[in-house]
Amino acid sequence: MGASLFTTVSKTLPAVTRGAVAVIVEQIPEYRSVDSREHHHLVERQLGALLDGLEDGRGPSDLDLASARELGGVRALHGLELRHIISAYHLGYEFLWMRLSRRAAAEGTEMSLALLAAVDTFWMWTARVSTAAADGHAAVTAEEQIQRAEAGHRFVSNLYAGQAEHESTARLAQSVGFNPTASFTVIALPSAEQDRDTRQILERLARLLRVPSYVESRGNAVQLLLQTADREAVLQHTGDLPAGVGVSATRSGLGGLALALRDSDAAMALAAQTGAHVIDYERSWLPTILLGHRTEIAPFITPRTSTIKSHLADAVLAFAGNGFSVATAGEILHVHPNTVRYRLDRWHLVTGWDVRSLNGLQSSLAFLQISASSPLDRRG
Secondary structure, X not given: OHHHHHHHHHOOHHHHHHHHHHHHHHHOHHHHHOOHHHHHHHHHHHHHHHHHHHHHOOOOOHHHHHHHHHXXXXXXXXXXXXXXXXXXXXXXXXXXXXXXXXXXXXXXXXXXXXXXXXXXXXXXXXXXXXXXXXHHHHHHHXXXXXXXXXXXXXXXXXXXXXXXXOHHHHHHHHHHOOOOOOEEEEEEEEOOOOHHHHHHHHHHHHHHHOOOEEXXXXXXXXXXXXXXXXXXXXXXXXXXXXXXXXXXXXXXXXXXXXXXXXXXXXXXXXXXXXXXXXXXXXXXXXXXXXXXXXXXXXXXXXXXXXXXXXXXXXXXXXXXXXXXXXXXXXXXXXXXXXXXXXXXXXXXXXXXXXXOOHHHHHHHHXXXXXXXXXXEEOOO
């Protein structure tokens, strides 16, 4: 009698398939990108195989499982997530089971008992076929990730090698998922003892920002390349990263990305030098550039005295940061303007730099901005 039930429903398989596909597309909108004709064909084949298995009281054959693995891989190439594929199998199978249940109820008790006896077989199919599809999806996804990593490594290497304008670099950009003409921002983070940990931190950030991205390990750093990201959102999230972050300027095109990679390197170096949590190249471009030429400019940013009282440096920064006004600097520091004048004079005496002159101000600020916890005496 059970065979009669499954055979009867098999005769309506095209209609069952249409209903199952309609439910899948409604519940999983991502399937709208799948070719409709192909989708109908594959669902009909899957449901037909399940009906045969239920009729014979057997689990899926090796051929059925191979078909499910292949389909999982195909759907991975279509960009569908594994959870969508598993859900689609479940929805299709559930739709068929509902048709079987209604038919059995209409036919009477014997049919219902026959269907009840097939429950274990039904769940066997659901579990084994879903697992096979997951295996196929995982295999293709892993291969795609390897290929993407290889393409990404060549892509970044080309950019550092000055080949941003080469056609091959543009093709590599597209294979990684980037639009070569869009804008880019790069975040650099010193690699942890376990490079994988740093990569995972940046990959989580990329998922939060929901923009095209790529993570590359290079030397002592891991870089996150982001496309058309909201800059303020990027800076907001970098506060949650480990210390020593370098953020590039936002630049356009692959030539701009090549510069942004170097921006992030330089900003990260300045963060390490100064102990800053985050250095944003757009806001700190001058000291970042100066740090890269520290050897050349050393004669001009080395003070006469090796140890300088910190309150003198505070006076310089308050004076320079507030319109070169001694009165305003005094208000900021909560001291009398004459005290500010005295401290600026003392700064001139111990460093050799008069901050009231352009050259003296430049040397003073360069020294303060790029020196690692500048040799300032914090004891007052």
